[in-house]
Amino acid sequence: MDADLARTLTREVMTTADTFLRESARLFRPHGITAAQYNVISVLAAAPEGLSQRVLGDALVVDRSNVTGLINRLAEAGYVARKVQPEDRRAHRVVLTVAGRRLWEKVCPHYESIVLQVVAGISKKRAGETLAVLQAMQAHATTWKLAKK
Amino acid sequence: MDADLARTLTREVMTTADTFLRESARLFRPHGITAAQYNVISVLAAAPEGLSQRVLGDALVVDRSNVTGLINRLAEAGYVARKVQPEDRRAHRVVLTVAGRRLWEKVCPHYESIVLQVVAGISKKRAGETLAVLQAMQAHATTWKLAKK
DNA sequence: TAAGATTGAATTCTCAATCTTA
DNA sequence: TAAGATTGAGAATTCAATCTTA
Numbered sequence: 001m002d003a004d005l006a007r008t009l010t011r012e013v014m015t016t017a018d019t020f021l022r023e024s025a026r027l028f029r030p031h032g033i034t035a036a037q038y039n040v041i042s043v044l045a046a047a048p049e050g051l052s053q054r055v056l057g058d059a060l061v062v063d064r065s066n067v068t069g070l071i072n073r074l075a076e077a078g079y080v081a082r083k084v085q086p087e088d089r090r091a092h093r094v095v096l097t098v099a100g101r102r103l104w105e106k107v108c109p110h111y112e113s114i115v116l117q118v119v120a121g122i123s124k125k126r127a128g129e130t131l132a133v134l135q136a137m138q139a140h141a142t143t144w145k146l147a148k149k
Numbered sequence: 150m151d152a153d154l155a156r157t158l159t160r161e162v163m164t165t166a167d168t169f170l171r172e173s174a175r176l177f178r179p180h181g182i183t184a185a186q187y188n189v190i191s192v193l194a195a196a197p198e199g200l201s202q203r204v205l206g207d208a209l210v211v212d213r214s215n216v217t218g219l220i221n222r223l224a225e226a227g228y229v230a231r232k233v234q235p236e237d238r239r240a241h242r243v244v245l246t247v248a249g250r251r252l253w254e255k256v257c258p259h260y261e262s263i264v265l266q267v268v269a270g271i272s273k274k275r276a277g278e279t280l281a282v283l284q285a286m287q288a289h290a291t292t293w294k295l296a297k298k
Numbered sequence: 299t300a301a302g303a304t305t306g307a308a309t310t311c312t313c314a315a316t317c318t319t320a
Numbered sequence: 321t322a323a324g325a326t327t328g329a330g331a332a333t334t335c336a337a338t339c340t341t342a
Contacts, residue, residue: 001272001273003261003265006264006268009276010169010264010267010268013283014166014169015287016162016283016286016290017165017166018210019210019290020162022210027295061167061168112156113293115156116150116152117292118155118159121285121289122158124151127155127282129279130279130282130283131158131161133275133276133279134161134162134165134279135165137165137169137268138168138169140267140268140269140270141165141169141267142168146259146262147259
């Protein structure tokens, strides 16, 4: 692939993610949460027994130190809670509160709906091919090396 | 397309962009700049006559208020400068300084190299198809509507 | 009135250093 | 020593409000 197409492809991946995030904020704002916060709630909704902040951070692809503040604000809003683990008192288990689950049940269908609208008209085959391309890019992104020069 | 595939596709676009941004920071850090700052420098490098902050903001897909701080830090580092426009004294023209261009000439080849490494093994045809999918997603992302409920 | 830019407050994010527990 | 979590500083981001010039 030539350098021009390569640049265009990587840039387009980033602007697409940016555009989607920016627009999805329109959905979340009326509910008083940000996209990052919805992300946390949505991951926790699939883990009724709760998750450690370490695991949560990995699932979200954010820095470990970042999870602390995110959870702080969500806990302050009453959507999540930290439970102490008797078996390992270093690790906090983060769980969704009743209010958090209620919020998720309200927002999730709307989110699903706009996700479907965004991919409208893209065939299953095309989607699969695109997925493969994206996964290849991710694999390469973590292993690039600087030229010796 | 089913909802599962739709969710996976949108999520993968976002994690790919995130991974790429995160890894590219490894390249920029030794030079004392961030990915956002390199982005500005790279856009300015292609516009020798300079750009208004408005146009710059649009090219970068960032908020207008954001450009101010970004330019402030780059100006403080000596890589860009604001020129007053006699014909419209509201608009500042932002130009790359000599030091800014020198930095760009040093970093750009490395950046090009890792972009090529990231897309290694992806055929021209696949890249084109992926581009089309991403552009469709962007077009739809700005026009979604909430269901009437 | 409108457009370009700026400011201030709040959130998010990364990094490095630190604290507590294992 | 190592692992989970936290803290503080700096950078980036968004929004709403403001300032200046057109």
